[in-house]
Amino acid sequence: MTVEGRAAEEPGGRGPSGDRSRIARRALLGAGGAAAALAAGGAVLTTSGAGARGPAAVIPFHGPYQAGILTRRQPYAHLAALDLGPEADRARAAALLRAWTGAAARMSRGEPPAAACPGADGDTGDTGVALGAGPASLTATFGFGAGLFDRLGLAPARPEALAPLPDFPDDRLDPARSGGDLFVQIGADDPFAAVHALRTLQRLARGTARTRWVMSGFTRPPAGAPSPAASGTHRNPMGQLDGTANPAPGEDPAQRARILVTGSDAPPWLTGGSYVVVRRIRMLLDTWEGLPVHHREEAVGRRVTDGAPLTGGTERTPVDLEAARPDGIPVIAANAHIRLAAPRTNAGATMLRRGWSYYDGLRPDGAPDAGLLFVAWQADPRTGFVPVQRRLARGDALARYTEHEASALFAVAGGVAPGEYVGQRLLEG
């Protein structure tokens, strides 16, 4: 496998640190694939520095891991799950993944998803929805649900970590919007580029897989932030700055190893991959918005205005979980969200939370259908999402203002080189 220029995707791929990246990358070429690239440290994977945005920005599709994991969050996103149809077998699934890979790679360069058919009057079959949008930082990231392994006779290859997530108290999961055999995450700087990619991938799946659910979200890049990394914080519809305690996997190999599958015992198709937990967390905004600001801040443990912990400092100041008021009451309440979610509280459990907000209008009961598309990446959900959610489900002060409506877990294959397709080592392994 050729290690392609993923560094160009990451913001650090430009400027002085970008030069270092290119040198490091060249040193890696031919050095033995994704594992070597991952082992080489932050140069290739860095997420720091300023990144280009907008129509002309290209995030390379090929590389040692899939784009859309350590990539900065794009403003527009669609998440979709598809189920394999009754006639799908390993050959058809492989054909679909080959078609998806080719279309995603072309669209990420701002090209039509298919080459023009000779004699067809230049008609590529494309609808033109994304014309003028440019590459727009488009990423498409593909994953596999547990059901896919059974359906394709690959049960022995199914990783243990892909077991169903446990039931959590207060979950109110809608099966129709949970799970799925195949997962696609699309992100882009442009809404038409994003919709176009979604529609294109759905169209390519016809006859092989049927869309099970789609969720669409938005975010805003941090205003004026010099470092729009994957780990950057964004507001959510509750007004919180979300993701403050995110790891910075581009900068710390130990943290990175908690996000990406790097172990030498991992199957080749999963090396450089990850596990993604998707949860649709609806926010009960009619209640939340009526609370006094101090109540809202105590439930979270952070100030609304700047995201600083209630124990002081700025957004990036570590929270002091031991701090107490003069009357002895802890500044950060026992059930405050940041206390229960803290890696320290969860024996170091780390995830890269890279989600989007959603606003889907009114529910039949008149309440807003709004919240967070929680998307969390980790090398193993059993030591990432699960312990954290177990603790949160036992008493998070925010839980009474949210409802987990959908849940899914997917294994995300490692990246591919040109000529390869996503999951090839699994389907042909």
Added chain:
Amino acid sequence: MTVEGRAAEEPGGRGPSGDRSRIARRALLGAGGAAAALAAGGAVLTTSGAGARGPAAVIPFHGPYQAGILTRRQPYAHLAALDLGPEADRARAAALLRAWTGAAARMSRGEPPAAACPGADGDTGDTGVALGAGPASLTATFGFGAGLFDRLGLAPARPEALAPLPDFPDDRLDPARSGGDLFVQIGADDPFAAVHALRTLQRLARGTARTRWVMSGFTRPPAGAPSPAASGTHRNPMGQLDGTANPAPGEDPAQRARILVTGSDAPPWLTGGSYVVVRRIRMLLDTWEGLPVHHREEAVGRRVTDGAPLTGGTERTPVDLEAARPDGIPVIAANAHIRLAAPRTNAGATMLRRGWSYYDGLRPDGAPDAGLLFVAWQADPRTGFVPVQRRLARGDALARYTEHEASALFAVAGGVAPGEYVGQRLLEG
């Protein structure tokens, strides 16, 4: 009424033409209100030239007409209708419109929607959702449905033009998502600024009006377009460039008089106002996307790539409805969308179409819930939307790929000066 700097809102409010605008505006100050401002010609109302975008861009709320009509389309939009509750009377409706006006004016400047309450620890009750978004070109535009006049004992003041739209063949309207007593259109450059404004206005309505429906849309400013005017063209989910034949009301007083209510016989509250038709037009994308490109282009009458009419030229070249192929067949088919929608075909009927695309995931039947939030502005719907839609409903080639699911008509009051509230002249008239 003081005529405030609406010119600063319009792109033309900057640079050389902006200087002319300011001079023209100053000449108008104290000259007698909206009618005089409207009569003064394109200087105040111009929509040409390059406009600022992004977090710092402010579109003034006050002016001779409401913002959000001749304003360039912002990327994020929410449309909402509310119904007055059983206890609403004229005084409560007036209090709501006063509160909405104040909040909208403040949010358009990037301020919290309410001033801090003394003694409340600086708590404005704001959720902070829009913190960091800046003014973000936020506009909130308010309108009145026919039902409001009956509910508030204002039936004699209800304009004849606000009569229900006729039934059109093939309409499949959902009453729950049609009509409404009050209308709000929110547009912004930032998704959190837009959602925050919507939630704030809904919260202020509690006890007086209940949200009937909300629709959310997106668009993309034309890439690199030097003239992001209200009349600019944008793609839609079918891939068409939408709005090519739009009037340019900022540049042509005769066209402007078809968009804004300018007649001396208009009631004062409606002077400088408009009528807005809102239609939710779902697109049957699963069918449309499977058509060969020439079929799609013939249904529209324009090329997908650049929006040029099939009779040649560029996007802005007038269509030649008489052109025929060598075999005598018209180049623009008898049922092509642009033939049936052309002002020429409709005795000059003109609307400013200023809509947004929507993508709301999957319908229960698995089809995409996507299409166009059609938003059309005109001085009189009886000579604007109605004749055009009558003709389209009789045979538009596009109609078989679309479904009109919701419909509403609102009278939009003229703009307000500081200290006034939207609709004051109606409610206190």
